[in-house]
Amino acid sequence: MMAEQPMPLWEVFIRSRTGLAHRHVGSVHAPDAGLALDAARDTYTRRGEGLSIWVVPSSAITASDPAEKGSLFEPTASKIYRHPSFYDIPEEVGHM
Amino acid sequence: MYSQALNERVEGPRVVEDPGKVAAFEARIDAEERIEPNDWMPEAYRRTLVRQISQHAHSEIVGMLPEGNWITRAPSLRRKAALLAKVQDEGGHGLYLYAAAETLGVSREELCEQLLTGKAKYSSIFNYPTLTWADIGCIGWLVDGAAIMNQIPLCRTSYGPYARAMIRICKEESFHQRQGYEIMLTLCRGTAEQKAMAQDALNRWWWPSLMMFGPPDAESQHTQQSMRWKIKRFTNDELRQKFVDATVPQGHYLGLTFPDPLLRFDESTGHWRFGAIDWDEFKRVLAGYGPCNRERMAARRTAHAEGAWVREAALVHAEKRRLREQAQKIAAE
Numbered sequence: 050m051m052a053e054q055p056m057p058l059w060e061v062f063i064r065s066r067t068g069l070a071h072r073h074v075g076s077v078h079a080p081d082a083g084l085a086l087d088a089a090r091d092t093y094t095r096r097g098e099g100l101s102i103w104v105v106p107s108s109a110i111t112a113s114d115p116a117e118k119g120s121l122f123e124p125t126a127s128k129i130y131r132h133p134s135f136y137d138i139p140e141e142v143g144h145m
Numbered sequence: 146m147y148s149q150a151l152n153e154r155v156e157g158p159r160v161v162e163d164p165g166k167v168a169a170f171e172a173r174i175d176a177e178e179r180i181e182p183n184d185w186m187p188e189a190y191r192r193t194l195v196r197q198i199s200q201h202a203h204s205e206i207v208g209m210l211p212e213g214n215w216i217t218r219a220p221s222l223r224r225k226a227a228l229l230a231k232v233q234d235e236g237g238h239g240l241y242l243y244a245a246a247e248t249l250g251v252s253r254e255e256l257c258e259q260l261l262t263g264k265a266k267y268s269s270i271f272n273y274p275t276l277t278w279a280d281i282g283c284i285g286w287l288v289d290g291a292a293i294m295n296q297i298p299l300c301r302t303s304y305g306p307y308a309r310a311m312i313r314i315c316k317e318e319s320f321h322q323r324q325g326y327e328i329m330l331t332l333c334r335g336t337a338e339q340k341a342m343a344q345d346a347l348n349r350w351w352w353p354s355l356m357m358f359g360p361p362d363a364e365s366q367h368t369q370q371s372m373r374w375k376i377k378r379f380t381n382d383e384l385r386q387k388f389v390d391a392t393v394p395q396g397h398y399l400g401l402t403f404p405d406p407l408l409r410f411d412e413s414t415g416h417w418r419f420g421a422i423d424w425d426e427f428k429r430v431l432a433g434y435g436p437c438n439r440e441r442m443a444a445r446r447t448a449h450a451e452g453a454w455v456r457e458a459a460l461v462h463a464e465k466r467r468l469r470e471q472a473q474k475i476a477a478e
């Protein structure tokens with residue numbers, strides 16, 4: 050068997066309903082963006098799952114390193130004053 | 146401790162893992178956390194998943210062949226449209242699963258080659274022939290029914306991309322089983338000849354369907370480790386029993402009998418007891434000596450070889466367009 054040239058990989062994002070953001074659903078292999086869209090339609094929307102599809106070359110995605118998630122997201126854990134419940138408002142004032 | 150006791154059944158060089166990382170990984174598994182592609186994982190976990198997910202993907206792809214045989218011979222337009230849609234779904238299932246396997250660092254080309262060279266296995270069930278239209282009914286009812294039994298617990302499997310692929314697949318499988326059972330129902334309500342055809346198909350598909358769950362727990366090489374890592378949630382025998390319990394009453398509703406003289410309802414446990422499975426047959430079929438192994442592999446190889454020029458041309462065309470656009474951009478600057 051002749052060694053084949055690898056087919057580029059694309060990540061697929063689908064907007065399932067108006068008002069919702071595109072969500073990652075999986076990936077497809079295709080030689081170009083147009084064929085990636087066709088493959089994504091056939092693979093991921095056979096039952097009306099989508100109103101819109103994005104395909105993005107997988108190689109274009111930069112991801113954070115899961116091993117560094119502790120230091121990367123540490124600031125969110127220590128800054129409790131970012132949450133409304135941090136502030137004391139007298140009950141008489143009512144809902145705020 | 147499996148930093149030492151790595152699963153030797155999974156081929157590949159033994160890897161000595163960092164015990165601290167293994168402990169953290171095990172704690173995540175115990176806490177029902179999903180493992181994601183870039184997370185640290187023991188090499189044996191990765192290999193087990195690549196083997197299981199790719200085997201699953203190959204089964205979906207090869208599984209298109211026995212049913213594909215009947216698309217042009219379906220008895221009505223309604224049946225033809227349904228069968229075409231089902232076979233297309235199976236192709237989709239294969240693709241979701243290949244994509245999930247690829248997140249573990251194996252390429253589509255490698256996976257494809259493993260199937261075509263016979264290095265990778267696929268489900269034994271697809272090496273049986275589809276002799277009559279009733280076989281299409283039996284495949285939907287029994288084969289997809291058994292697949293559903295296997296796949297529902299896999300929606301909670303510990304590896305995130307595999308679990309998500311299984312959720313999509315399970316949503317689509319229900320139609321497959323129902324269309325198959327409806328075919329059986331129609332045949333069983335038809336002429337005596339049609340009903341006999343349904344019975345004949347059940348006689349041939351029943352035992353191979355039970356084999357789909359794999360060897361008995363006592364002989365299953367991979368079950369224990371896979372359960373520990375929550376890749377599997379139930380053992381082969383547990384799933385097989387669930388399948389028998391669910392399926393036998395459906396067969397009786399059709400007015401059919403099962404080809405097992407020992408099949409009986411056990412009042413004390415509420416389970417259907419069944420006779421011994423011919424594991425020699427299972428091993429033979431898995432080793433490549435089933436009725437259709439050679440035909441299936443030949444069909445896959447031919448399809449792959451005959452599509453090579455299309456893949457090649459599409460890549461060259463994409464590259465040509467890319468270069469042309471680049472040149473136009475430079476010219477415009």
Ligand SMILES: [Fe+2]
Nearest residue numbers: 205234235238
């Ligand atoms: Fe499937």
Ligand SMILES: [Fe+2]
Nearest residue numbers: 235289318321
């Ligand atoms: Fe199916």
